[in-house]
Amino acid sequence: MSKVIIDITMSLDGFVTGPNDGPGNGLGNGGEVLHEWTYHPTPDDLKLLVEEPQQRLGACVLGRRTFDIAQSAWGEEPPFGPTTVFVLTHRPHETLQRGLTTFMFVTEGLDSALAQARASAAGKDVMLMGAQVSQQGLRAGVVDQLEIHVAPVLLGAGRPLFAHIGEPVTLERLRVIPTPAATHLRYRVKEPHHA
Numbered sequence: 001m002s003k004v005i006i007d008i009t010m011s012l013d014g015f016v017t018g019p020n021d022g023p024g025n026g027l028g029n030g031g032e033v034l035h036e037w038t039y040h041p042t043p044d045d046l047k048l049l050v051e052e053p054q055q056r057l058g059a060c061v062l063g064r065r066t067f068d069i070a071q072s073a074w075g076e077e078p079p080f081g082p083t084t085v086f087v088l089t090h091r092p093h094e095t096l097q098r099g100l101t102t103f104m105f106v107t108e109g110l111d112s113a114l115a116q117a118r119a120s121a122a123g124k125d126v127m128l129m130g131a132q133v134s135q136q137g138l139r140a141g142v143v144d145q146l147e148i149h150v151a152p153v154l155l156g157a158g159r160p161l162f163a164h165i166g167e168p169v170t171l172e173r174l175r176v177i178p179t180p181a182a183t184h185l186r187y188r189v190k191e192p193h194h195a
Contacts, residue, residue: 002058002118003125006134007147008161009034009182015158016131026069028158034151037181044179048149057083058121061113061137064089066130067103074098084120086113088133110136131159138165146171146187 010016011034018028027034037045060080067087071078077099078085084102087093093105106113110133117126128137137143171187178184 002121002123003144004114004128004137004142005056005125005145005147006128006137006143007053008129008131008134009037009149009151010161011151011153011155011158013154013156014160014162015155016161017159018155019157021069021159023069023072026073028155030155031158033153034155036151037149037179040181042179042181044177044184045182048147048177048184053127054081056125057081057127058124059083059117060085060127060129061110061117061133062087062129063133064091064105065132071098084117086117086120088113110140110142114142131161131163134161135164138162138169143169143189145174145189146185148185148187150183150185151181152183 008016015031016034017026018031021028021031038049041049057080060083062085064087067085067089075098078101080101082100084104087103087105088110089105089107091105092107095105096103104116106116114126128134128143134143170190172190174186174188176183176185
């Protein structure tokens with residue numbers, strides 16, 4: 001059965017971008033350091049960046065803001081491969097095909113996007129991408145695992161990953177993989193808050 005997984009890189013102080021993120025400045029001011037582990041990956045980084053996602057990823061759910069900011073950086077070959085990405089939005093949009101990836105726009109909320117993503121994933125995992133969608137998933141109690149890649153930097157400001165999650169969420173640490181440019185953490189959600 002599909003697991004719902006938050007898979008994201010953040011600073012040690014919990015930001016997924018630096019300040020002033022937006023189109024043309026996707027990771028915000030100084031935020032490029034967050035993804036240093038993806039630019040020059042060690043064998044351990046590469047396993048987490050490419051090998052595991054290729055085996056596990058069935059579908060993805062992200063917010064319209066993340067899509068709007070990242071689509072120019074992704075270009076015609078987004079990093080999702082032959083996957084359907086469900087974009088949560090209030091603005092209807094035609095389905096887009098970029099390389100092997102299909103982007104479907106969902107206006108009926110997170111529950112609808114997750115139901116469609118699970119059906120599309122065919123038993124593989126569904127990844128939540130972006131701070132707001134991750135927070136919505138945690139508030140709704142639908143997240144099974146967190147894959148957090150902690151960059152060795154304190155950004156001091158930016159877009160926080162764990163703001164506005166509601167009740168506390170109890171986690172069980174499943175693994176820790178330290179590499180020079182990130183500490184990769186996997187947690188199982190033990191007691192999700194159900195809204």
